[in-house]
Amino acid sequence: MSNNARCLGVLLAAALTGTAAxxxxxxxxxxxxxQCVALQPGVRTTAGQQVLTEATLTVKKSIGxxxxxxxxxxxxxxxxxxxxxxxxLQRGALLVKESGVQPLTLASxxxxxxxxxxxxxxxxxxPD
Numbered sequence: 001m002s003n004n005a006r007c008l009g010v011l012l013a014a015a016l017t018g019t020a021a022x023x024x025x026x027x028x029x030x031x032x033x034x035q036c037v038a039l040q041p042g043v044r045t046t047a048g049q050q051v052l053t054e055a056t057l058t059v060k061k062s063i064g065x066x067x068x069x070x071x072x073x074x075x076x077x078x079x080x081x082x083x084x085x086x087x088x089l090q091r092g093a094l095l096v097k098e099s100g101v102q103p104l105t106l107a108s109x110x111x112x113x114x115x116x117x118x119x120x121x122x123x124x125x126x127p128d
Contacts, residue, residue, distance in 0.1 A: 024044070024115040025044060025115050025118060026118070028119045029121075033063050033124070035061075036061050040055065050105055050109075055104050057096060057100060068125070071095055072094065072125040073094045073123065074126070075091070075120060076090070076121045077090045077091075078118065081116065086119060089112060089118070092105065106118060
């Protein structure tokens with residue numbers, strides 16, 4: 001088997017198994033809870049059509065000390081569009097009690113984001 005055939009086989013196998021691919025574009029963090037928890041996003045990846053990151057949360061103190069009414073925080077992702085405005089992509093809830101890695105969905109469709117920059121925000125969850 002030639003090297004070209006082997007390379008083609010590896011690429012085809014990766015495509016069929018849904019291996020995550022790295023996505024382009026920077027992630028800017030806006031953390032309203034920075035006094036209580038640090039948020040460090042990982043690399044932007046795609047799996048299927050979803051854009052994901054593995055974010056590291058480092059809890060410094062209870063987010064209740066930062067004004068939250070519970071241990072639940074909300075993350076929001078927005079794409080930065082030309083002209084400086086932002087367009088909403090995704091929102092989710094995180095239980096913030098201890099440090100660790102949290103998988104975050106940044107966009108449900110990679111086409112909504114493309115290679116543009118993204119803003120990832122963290123804040124207290126609103127009341128139910």
